[in-house]
Amino acid sequence: MVLIMIGINNLSKRYNNNCMALDDITCRIGTGVFGLLGENGAGKSTLLKILATMIEPTGGTVTVNGLDLCSEKAVIRKQLGYLPQEFGFYARLTGFEMLEYFAVIKGIANKQARKTQVNEAMELVNLAEVRNKRISTYSFGMKQRLGCAQALLGKPQLLIMDEPTAGLDPVERNNIRNIISELGRKITIIYSTHILADIEACCSEFAILRQGSLAFKGKPDELAKLATGMSWQIKDTARAKDGDMSLMESARQEEDE
Numbered sequence: 001m002v003l004i005m006i007g008i009n010n011l012s013k014r015y016n017n018n019c020m021a022l023d024d025i026t027c028r029i030g031t032g033v034f035g036l037l038g039e040n041g042a043g044k045s046t047l048l049k050i051l052a053t054m055i056e057p058t059g060g061t062v063t064v065n066g067l068d069l070c071s072e073k074a075v076i077r078k079q080l081g082y083l084p085q086e087f088g089f090y091a092r093l094t095g096f097e098m099l100e101y102f103a104v105i106k107g108i109a110n111k112q113a114r115k116t117q118v119n120e121a122m123e124l125v126n127l128a129e130v131r132n133k134r135i136s137t138y139s140f141g142m143k144q145r146l147g148c149a150q151a152l153l154g155k156p157q158l159l160i161m162d163e164p165t166a167g168l169d170p171v172e173r174n175n176i177r178n179i180i181s182e183l184g185r186k187i188t189i190i191y192s193t194h195i196l197a198d199i200e201a202c203c204s205e206f207a208i209l210r211q212g213s214l215a216f217k218g219k220p221d222e223l224a225k226l227a228t229g230m231s232w233q234i235k236d237t238a239r240a241k242d243g244d245m246s247l248m249e250s251a252r253q254e255e256d257e
């Protein structure tokens with residue numbers, strides 16, 4: 001495993017509409033699986049887009065193994081795989097054809113190398129059997145796994161995934177968690193979720209973002225210790241089973257009333 005060390009220093013992002021999506025975030029992220037937890041609008045996607053070099057911060061710096069993210073984009077991109085929150089496919093292509101197309105875009109010029117990498121990626125996300133079926137026949141969960149496979153092309157050392165389990169049923173969510181845990185033995189993964197159980201299942205460490213600020217960073221059991229002696233009343237028990245963070249807001253509001 002190649003060691004990855006990400007340094008985030010006083011990072012801020014203010015969008016053109018004046019929305020302060022990230023406000024003075026400082027933290028270190030090391031090798032392993034790192035989770036980013038937070039309610040809708042907390043700033044998770046913004047942070048991941050910055051780490052994936054898709055957008056630039058308005059303040060602060062990020063380094064990856066000592067290299068500045070903004071000035072060394074090209075070098076850092078070579079080590080990066082990114083699964084955005086919204087991901088488009090050509091439904092008429094087969095899974096294999098779609099990934100081959102992405103492999104070309106990623107600059108894997110050699111045809112045999114492309115084929116090998118696409119097959120390996122499809123194997124890893126358990127889509128090998130349907131590699132020659134059109135994407136229009138894939139379920140939502142299978143498309144999400146295809147998105148993961150796309151992010152693995154080019155053999156990245158750092159994989160950034162934005163809500164890879166969003167909208168999935170429990171079986172598919174489990175599939176993605178298994179893929180993340182398995183990959184996390186070999187490469188560094190940073191992924192966002194608003195589901196606490198995702199964090200417990202896969203992450204060695206995680207951070208909670210709240211309204212653009214860092215509310216917590218540590219290991220899952222450290223958060224559990226912090227919560228000892230506190231109680232929450234959550235009415236939507238179906239969603240609560242998985243620790244959906246969006247419920248915390250309503251619980252807090254109820255306490256405030």
Ligand SMILES: Nc1ncnc2c1ncn2[C@@H]1O[C@H](COP(=O)(O)OP(=O)(O)OP(=O)(O)O)[C@@H](O)[C@H]1O
Binds near residue numbers: 017040044046194
């Ligand atoms: N392109 C943009 N222009 C203006 N404001 C934006 C833009 N993208 C995001 N925001 C705002 O920045 C804040 C953080 O959004 P972000 O998408 O990073 O949160 P998130 O935690 O990923 O939310 P979700 O879980 O809903 O995806 C929100 O208030 C959002 O409305």
